[in-house]
Amino acid sequence: MFTGIIETLGTVTNIVKEQENIHLTVKSTITKELKIDQSVAHNGVCLTVININENEYTVTAIKETLSKTTIGSLKVSSAINLERAMKLGDRLDGHMVQGHVDETGTCVKIKREQGSTVYTFSYHSDKNNITIEKGSITVNGVSLTVVNSKKNEFSVAIIPYTFDNTIFKNMELEDSVNLEFDVIGKYVSRLNNY
Known part of the structure; x- marks a missing residue:
């Protein structure tokens, strides 16, 4: 984990x-x-x-x-x-991440704002993965909060520290990324498909 x-x-x-x-x-x-x-x-x-x-x-x-x-x-x-991997007893500063990528997505928009950078990603509709507004998502291993959740698309706002200390600073339009959706959302989605 x-x-x-x-x-x-x-x-x-x-x-x-x-x-x-x-x-x-x-x-x-x-x-x-x-x-x-x-x-x-x-x-x-x-x-x-x-x-x-x-x-x-x-x-x-x-x-x-x-x-x-x-x-x-x-x-x-x-x-x-x-x-x-996290140690038991340590603070959980992000969210529960398994390290098991659900699918890849594509960076479709990058918008520089004052104090943050907003990245928008698209993902496949046939895998039944979902995001929810203010829910958790992992993009290339980074725990992030979803903003602007839509069907098969979502955005994340990156603070300057995260931008400077991860590979987000190298990301360009059309780059592929690893996506791990929130584990609770995956269970809910699976239940709805039964």
Whole structure:
């Protein structure tokens, strides 16, 4: 479990394809605190640490993960949002995030305002995912509050700190993002489809 509060940015330093999997090597300031078999969220995707070498570590993304997330589009030198799994007893500053991406979305609008940046994302209608006004959403691993919730589209307002300390500062129109919808909303949506 994660909170959606990004700890730091990492940089992809190597990508190795092995059969249908890829092994990503990431350089990060938190590497020295990691252990083999530990879960780390990479742009919201929970991946397991399989190797550590000085200030770099390696994780594996399997075919299922690659087909449902943006992990396969990363390149060497890509910046990536990182968060280690939460500890029991710590404050839950974001919201309950599983690290299991529901689908990818597309950035369809970026509006710079005085004091914030508003990003609008579209997502697929065939997956029955929903957002609600002032509900929680995770975009590339960042816990955010939904504004302007519409069918298959929503916006989020990013404060300057989040903009400066996540990959939101690099986002452009038409970029694909990892979306994890609120777990309670997913259960409600599932019940309505029975």
